[in-house]
Structure formats: C-alpha cells, structure tokens
Amino acid sequence: MTGHHDTTGNSPLFGTLAVIGPGLIGSSILRRARQDGTIAARLVACDASPAVRARVAELGLADRVEADPLRAVADADCVILCVPVGAVAEVGAAILPAMKPGAILTEVGSTKQSIIGAITPFLRPDVPFVPTHPMAGTEYSGPDAGFATLFDDRWCLLTPLPDTDPAAVSVIETLWHRMGARTRIMDAAHHDRVCAIVSHLPHLLAFTICGTADDLADETRSEVLDFAASGFRDFTRIAASDPVMWRDIFLNNRDALLEMLARFTEDAQAMARAIRWGDEAFIVDRIERGRRIRRSLLENRQA
C-alpha cells in the first residue's frame, strides 16, 4: 500500500520529505529539492550531531531541523536514510515504528545486500522500502560539501526487494529523475559485484598504493612523495575519502570485493609476467583495452 504521491505534474512529489544524515549526499538532496520545487513541499533534516544541525540551519537547507529521528519522520511522506552504510539498518529499525502508513522508506548506501539483509526483519508491510545507490560523490564530506547538481547525469541504481510495491519504486525513480539522475533497476547481488569492480576495488587500490609508497619513503629516508606525478595524484584524490565510510563499505561488501580483488590480482600478475618476459603484444593489448574503455565511458557521459 502506497500513499498518494503525485508523479505526474509539477506539483511536489511529496508533502514532507525527511533526510536523516544531511552529509555530502543528504545535503545535496536537500539543496536540489529546495531549488527544484517539484520534489517536496516541506523539507526536514535530522542529524545526531549538534554541529551538523547548527550548520544545516545556518545554510537554510531544510524547513525543520530535528535532533530526534522519531520526530523527524513522524509526518514524512518519504524518509531518505543518508547515514553511513554501517548505520542504515540500526537507524531504519529505530524510525520504522514512527513512520506514517503509506510513507516510503529509502536509503542511499553504497552496498545493497548487507543493508537489505540487516533491515528486513524490521520492515512493515505498510511502509514500502526502496534501496537506492546514487553513484555520485566527491572526496569531501559533511553538509558544506553538498551541491544541488551533484546527481546531474549520474546513475542512481535501485535494488527493490521482490515484494516491494512497484508503485513505490516508481515514485523513487521519479524522485531521482528530478534530482537530475538516470535510474536503473537491478538485483542487489548484481549491484554489489558491479560496484565492487567500478568503485570499491579502485578505492582499495588507491588506499593501498599510498601506504606502499609511504613505506618506501620511510625505508629509503627519501623524498618519494615529493615527486608524485600525474599517475599517483589521481590515486591520492580517491584516497582522500572518508575512512569510516570506506571501512563500512569494504566490510559490508566483503565477498564481492574480495572476489574482484582476486580477479584483479590474477590480471596484474599476468601483466607482471608479460613485463618480465618482454611480451610486447600482451602489454600493448592490455593498455589498448584501457583506452577503449575510456572512450566508451566518454560516450556515456560518465567521465
């Protein structure tokens, strides 16, 4: 059973939209909703941190700023959990009993199977739950880091459960289209493998190479890091991301990430062997694949 959400015209999709955790993603949702006008008539922000609440109020990102999540969600037609992956199920379990019948619960975590598994025991038949993953972000965090165009032309992946009300899924798709994003619906397990390779593994590699370089600098008491050329600089931009967020993502997508790292390591060893034995054709073939993939990303407007 889904409440009345207007997906047809320019009137707001929701009466009241509540964002729990107005950080980079949550504050970008609020900014876009504020600017757009067709997303929600009233915006509520909720955070456990007094500093974050004060900053959200100062920035004028919401009509109401709440410390108590139960008060924040009580009259909401849609609640978006924008808390770290490791906290989604706990916060969801806490607020679900306070939600209105017919309101939609959604979240924006970077892993999907672990979140769905943890929150499922707390779900209510009269509150549809739509897991999403907007694939957008920067290396910054907090309410000051968000901006209204963060989701423009980005993908938002939806991984509804088999019994999720299709009308609620459709409402959340409309929400993300109004955020500027493109949407795709897929199975949660497939989502987790795709994100392991395109996002989580690259971050793991970036964090790791920074440590490897740092060890080498210590060992040789030298200026290794002074000379970070363009290759390494791109890696360190990734590596500047929030530690707790990434710890949670790695632990919550353990199986897919370890599988992708194993595949990657096999491929890196094949490249090492080609370099050791001077197999020029193999090396060039691998590099040219990278160029082809780059081109296809450009054509998809994702790079």
Add this chain to the structure above:
Amino acid sequence: MTGHHDTTGNSPLFGTLAVIGPGLIGSSILRRARQDGTIAARLVACDASPAVRARVAELGLADRVEADPLRAVADADCVILCVPVGAVAEVGAAILPAMKPGAILTEVGSTKQSIIGAITPFLRPDVPFVPTHPMAGTEYSGPDAGFATLFDDRWCLLTPLPDTDPAAVSVIETLWHRMGARTRIMDAAHHDRVCAIVSHLPHLLAFTICGTADDLADETRSEVLDFAASGFRDFTRIAASDPVMWRDIFLNNRDALLEMLARFTEDAQAMARAIRWGDEAFIVDRIERGRRIRRSLLENRQA
C-alpha cells in the same frame, strides 16, 4: 668541455636548440621557449613523421622543421631527445657524430638506467650528456597536445653520470627553471625506483583494472562499465595514455616496477585479509595514511 651557454642574464641560454620528437613534451618545450625568449635564439624541430612535421610547421612551433636528424642537430648548442623511451639510445647514437663539440645532449625519458646503459657506448667526451625526466604530462600525445605551461611548478629530475661535466648539468638545470619547473639531481637507480612507485605502478594498476572490469562485463553480459563511479573514472583517465610509450616504460624499468608491484601486492593482500576478518583498526589506519599523504602532496603543490 662545454660550449658557451649564457646562464646569467636574460639573453638566450642557447643559440640554437633542437628538439627531436615534438610530441606532448617536445612541443611544450618549443612553445615555452618561443614564449619565454631567454631559452634559445633559434628553435629547430625534427620528426620522422611527415604529418607531425607539417603540423609543427602549421603551428609555427619552430624556426626550422627538419626530416633529417643529422641536419637538425648540426648547428645546435643543445639537443633534446623527446622520442619514446625505447628509441632514445638509437636516435642518440645516430645524431651524436653530427653534433658540434661542446653542444649538450639531453633527453626526457621516463626511465633512466636503461637509457643511460644503452647510450653510453655512443657518447663523445666533447658532448656532455645530461639525462632528465620532467614529471609532467597528460593522457594526450602529439604536437597539438603540448602547451607552454605544462612544466610550471612540476619537478624535473636530473640523473647525470658520475663523469658528466657539472657545468653542463647546471646549464640544463637553468633550462628547466626557465621552463617553469623545479629541479632535483639524483642517482639514476633511485630515480627508477621512485618513478616505479609514483608513476609506473599506478599506470599498470589502471590498465589492469580496466581489463578486469571488461572481462567481468563480457562474462555477465552486463552493463558494468555504464556505472563507472568516480573511483573508476580517475583510473580510466590514466589508462587513456599512449600504449607504445607505456609499453616501453614498463619494459625499460622492469626490475624496479616488478619490485614495486610485489610490495604493493603484499600490501593489498594484507588489506584483503583485514577485510575478510573484519579488522576495522587496520582498515581505518590504511585509509588514514592515504589522507595524510594527500595532504602532504597538497602542501607540496603537486596535486
């Protein structure tokens, strides 16, 4: 013995400067020299490709454009080899007999020990050889890709041989300062290890992960690459680089690169083990090192 190179005032450092291979690096040197005025009175460009020569002439990057390297270097006071790493020694051997006594030979390859080893048998006692590595570049190549500010605030590493005339080293340092770069003199073996970790290994990882993702997309007949989030996009920018250039770099810095990949693989496996067993402190420690390194790079104006 070094010729007369004015390193003191604003008059040109060289009478005639010849650039062999006006690609990304070579054409940037020409553009900067043209714009600066204190680098050379006359500029000569030389390339084996008729298309490159025509384009260099169209762009007005040099006073003279030559097809024959022996003619290009005959009256040069400094010759800069900007050809791929794998061709430096061969081109150097070909032009050395045609160079003026006292003229300086230099090159800009990304690896140093293999180039020095290959060119040493051809060196002349009256032509000082100063190997350099300007740590600057983009993923583009060719004479159109260069720009006059490419070297601003970048490092140029010099790896002179033990018997290289210090006066010639000093002239080449001055050249790079006028290109906008900062210089550091180091041993060639140390250079090769530093660049293996800060540049060559990141490129190897970037090429490899593109292939791993592509294989997964084939296997699952799915849209893996449609969803390249920010992590993967940064990797593919690196991976768009020139295949032959990177093949040569990998093969010419084989030992250092394989050592760094082995160190990196150990570290990645340690991270994998921490993820498998849920060692949160280890994971956060590794991620925080990345952030610290990022900060130190920002302070060094290299990111």
